[in-house]
Amino acid sequence: MATALSVKHLIGIKDLTADDIELIFSTAENFKEVINRPIKKVPSLRDITVANIFFENSTRTKLSFELAEKRLSADVINFSTSGSSVSKGETLIDTVNNILAMKVDMIVMRHPKAGAPYFLSNYVNANIINAGDGAHEHPTQALLDAFSIKQTLGDVAGRKVVIVGDILHSRVALSNILCLKKLGAEVKVCGPLTLMPKYIEQLGVSIELDLKKALQWCDVANMLRIQLERQDLKYFPSLREYTMMYGLNKNILNQLDKPIVIMHPGPINRGVEITSDVADSEQAIILNQVENGVAIRMAVLYLLAANNKN
Amino acid sequence: MQSRLILNSQAFEITIRRLCYQLIENHHNFEHSAIIGLQPRGIFLARRIVTMLDAWLPNTPVLYGELDITFYRDDFRRRAEVAKANATKIDFIIEDKKVVLVDDVLFTGRTIRAGLDALLAFGRPRKVELLTLIDRKFARQLPISPNYTGHAIDSIDADTVSVQWKETDLNDSVWLHTTNT
Structure with a gap:
């Protein structure tokens, strides 16, 4: 197995090889052991400064990155657009170059526009980690999802995964599809046709409109959140109708002939895409995903920093 | 490149046996002691020692762990x-x-320095000792010295020492490779 990543930045899963992903997983396993020690901190990144730049709201991802950075002993600065000079009209490159002038080595960025981290990577001299760009990619989420499947089921190759919900607006869906396909899993997407992107089949996935059939087929169901904030049009008649057609509840699960693993990237809309009894059931690995998120992000930061010889 | 055999499989076995006797002299029945092998190569020596100690001290299983120092x-x-x-x-x-702490070769001492740091993440031991199969004298870059030494050798920095284990290599042996300069 390779010992170094083939990339300098983590912009998307698209740029990673299957070897890169396996290296991130094996390193994350080591870090998972580290964060379960009495002292959960290692000194690897003590000479690295990381800036978390969030142009869009986030709770889990931001906390998870910050914790990962601190457990690697990196120095951390946080920046969010509210109360910053961005509202005074500063450009992205200027904002970031000003931050880099303060000797920052790595940038973790979330941005509402697809491609913003890629654009930035052409102009600045720092490792860039995409923490979500518009409806494009959210690579660390996909890595932690696939890692959680691997930890729960032993492997990813050959597993059947269905991604349910708003595929059209979801960066988690795209990154998940790319990651799972690279690792050899079979992927279906399920949801109302209005929330399916055109040409999605070209990624090697199939569409299933019937939730029950999709669940009957799969080993793992990844239930996405309905992103009401991104929907400027009406894509389905009402939330109630969506829940009746695509909401996961205990009744549907009980009708399946085998137990399946339930995942959710959070934040959960309880009672919309998933009911509380399912979200809190033994089959749900939602909180394992959160724990694995810190380990995966530590692995990504560590491996990218290793390539940074500044 | 020239290769010289430092320990053959018989001398290897005798050396490990002697190290075990020395450990028992200082740690008696190992009630309050633990053996920790350093990854990746120290664990073979540590596992051998623990197997031997367990055979000689059947009443108290020796506490054994493996420690990786990469992140330190x-x-x-x-x-x-x-x-x-x-x-x-x-x-x-x-x-x-x-x-x-158990490692196969003590060279610059930097691995052991990292090992001490890594160890302290698991708590505060009463005492830490160092056991090494091969001590490359005069190569230290840090003030670190072993408590138990299998075999001490003089070598220059350009030389390499390879410890072979029958678990992963052909047989038990230690070789010194020197380059002609």
Whole structure:
């Protein structure tokens, strides 16, 4: 197995090889052991400064990155657009170059526009980690999802995964599809046709409109959140109708002939895409995903920093 | 390049046996002690020692763990290659224990420095000792000295020492490779 990543930045899963992903997983396993020690901190990144730049709201991802950075002993600065000079009209490159002038080595960025981290990577001299760009990619989420499947089921190759919900607006869906396909899993997407992107089949996935059939087929169901904030049009008649057609509840699960693993990237809309009894059931690995998120992000930061010889 | 045999399989076995006797002299029945092998190569020596001690002290199983120091190295980002991490497995409390760190070759001492740091993440041991199969004298870059030594050799920095284990290599042996300059 390779010992170094083939990339300098983590912009998307698209740029990673299957070897890169396996290296991130094996390193994350080591870090998972580290964060379960009495002292959960290692000194690897003590000479690295990381800036978390969030142009869009986030709770889990931001906390998870910050914790990962601190457990690697990196120095951390946080920046969010509210109360910053961005509202005074500063450009992205200027904002970031000003931050880099303060000797920052790595940038973790979330941005509402697809491609913003890629654009930035052409102009600045720092490792860039995409923490979500518009409806494009959210690579660390996909890595932690696939890692959680691997930890729960032993492997990813050959597993059947269905991604349910708003595929059209979801960066988690795209990154998940790319990651799972690279690792050899079979992927279906399920949801109302209005929330399916055109040409999605070209990624090697199939569409299933019937939730029950999709669940009957799969080993793992990844239930996405309905992103009401991104929907400027009406894509389905009402939330109630969506829940009746695509909401996961205990009744549907009980009708399946085998137990399946339930995942959710959070934040959960309880009672919309998933009911509380399912979200809190033994089959749900939602909180394992959160724990694995810190380990995966530590692995990504560590491996990218290793390539940074500044 | 010339290769010289330092320990053959018989001398290898005798050396490990002697190290075990020395450990028992100082740790008696190992009630308050633990053996921790350093990944990746120290664990073979540590496992041999623990197997031998367990056979001689059947009433008290010797506490044994394996420690990886990759994330504590002082040459991260300075090496050409990224160091690959190995598994750490310490499923007991080291607080107040007498810990013996075990590695195959003691060279610059930097691995042991990292090992001490890594160990302290698991608590505060009462005492830490160092056992090494081969001590490359005069090569130390840090003030570190072993408590138990299998065999001490004089060598220059350009030389390499390879310890072979029958578990992964052909047989048990130690070789010194020198380059003609």
